[in-house]
Amino acid sequence: xxxxxxxxxxxxxxxxxxxxxxxxxxxxxxxxxxxxxxxxxxxxxxxxxxxxxxxxxxxxxxxxxxxxxxxxxxxxxxxxxxxxxxxxxxxxxxxxxxxxxxxxxxxxxxxxxxxxxxxxxxxxxxxxxxxxxxxxxxxxxxxxxxxxxxxxxxxxxxxxxxxxxxxxxxxxxxxxxxxxxxxxxxxxxxxxxxxxxxxxxxxxxxxxxxxxxxxxxxxxxxxxxxxxxxxxxxxxxxxxxxxxxxxxxxxxxxxxxxxxxxxxxxxxxxxxxxxxxxxxxxxxxxxxxxxxxxxxxxxxxxxxxxxxxxxxxxxxxxxxxx
Numbered sequence: 290x291x292x293x294x295x296x297x298x299x300x301x302x303x304x305x306x307x308x309x310x311x312x313x314x315x316x317x318x319x320x321x322x323x324x325x326x327x328x329x330x331x332x333x334x335x336x337x338x339x340x341x342x343x344x345x346x347x348x349x350x351x352x353x354x355x356x357x358x359x360x361x362x363x364x365x366x367x368x369x370x371x372x373x374x375x376x377x378x379x380x381x382x383x384x385x386x387x388x389x390x391x392x393x394x395x396x397x398x399x400x401x402x403x404x405x406x407x408x409x410x411x412x413x414x415x416x417x418x419x420x421x422x423x424x425x426x427x428x429x430x431x432x433x434x435x436x437x438x439x440x441x442x443x444x445x446x447x448x449x450x451x452x453x454x455x456x457x458x459x460x461x462x463x464x465x466x467x468x469x470x471x472x473x474x475x476x477x478x479x480x481x482x483x484x485x486x487x488x489x490x491x492x493x494x495x496x497x498x499x500x501x502x503x504x505x506x507x508x509x510x511x512x513x514x515x516x517x518x519x520x521x522x523x524x525x526x527x528x529x530x531x532x533x534x535x536x537x538x539x540x541x542x543x544x545x546x547x548x549x550x551x552x553x554x555x556x557x558x559x560x561x562x563x564x565x566x567x568x569x570x571x572x573x574x575x576x577x578x579x580x581x582x583x584x585x586x587x588x589x590x591x592x593x594x595x596x597x598x599x600x601x602x603x604x605x606x607x608x609x610x611x
Contacts, residue, residue, distance in 0.1 A: 301376030
């Protein structure tokens with residue numbers, strides 16, 4: 290396991306798998322990517338072409354892309370892999386069988402990281418017969434080649450060597466891994482998103498705010514600060530900064546926040562047909578004229594600019610959250 294990782298097997302060629310492929314190719318790695326769906330390779334090639342400008346930032350496009358190979362069956366090629374990134378559907382029984390197959394045919398000690406977005410790996414290692422201690426979660430955010438975050442979530446039996454290998458590897462390809470010390474459904478970032486989304490859905494469906502203004506409340510407000518310092522450091526800064534900043538903010542705003550929480554729980558989005566209908570109607574009105582392909586293109590351009598600015602900030606000051 291301590292050997293250098295040069296070849297990565299990517300199992301599953303959906304949006305996440307393709308994003309991983311772009312990331313690994315941009316790092317000069319050899320990629321063997323598989324998917325049993327007919328036409329998957331054509332979709333992959335189109336995705337590479339869409340990511341051309343990104344890849345060209347790391348070298349000659351044709352040379353980088355020449356380092357991938359698409360196969361319909363990954364099993365015969367697993368012995369070549371130094372690291373395995375699994376991206377199968379989020380269905381438990383399917384995941385159990387897939388992980389067991391990877392465990393059976395991979396070389397001893399090779400990490401098997403699942404991109405599962407919410408299922409802890411302890412739920413799908415039961416059929417592993419070789420070495421379940423090398424299985425863990427490596428959950429990225431979409432698109433994986435642009436968003437640095439990856440959540441590393443070991444199960445109770447995952448070896449420390451597997452965890453350390455995974456953290457080191459992800460850092461080597463430019464990711465910002467965070468390590469969860471205990472399994473929890475949904476992991477960290479999806480739980481944070483779920484909490485915010487639940488309140489957003491409630492506010493919109495109750496007619497408190499429009500969809501456009503709800504998005505603006507994040508993108509033009511706390512989202513800007515969170516992107517730079519995260520919620521905890523932002524709280525400390527709101528309390529004046531320094532060693533006492535966080536506690537001062539909690540003391541000052543704590544009672545009010547607890548009052549808001551009572552109202553939040555009272556009006557919690559209940560996923561009823563009535564609430565869903567009101568929410569969908571508002572969303573349809575605001576997003577009906579959006580050119581989605583153009584939005585994705587513009588988003589990715591600005592994401593790269595934001596990441597460059599964050600890197601500059603990290604080099605100038607205390608690298609909080611970097």
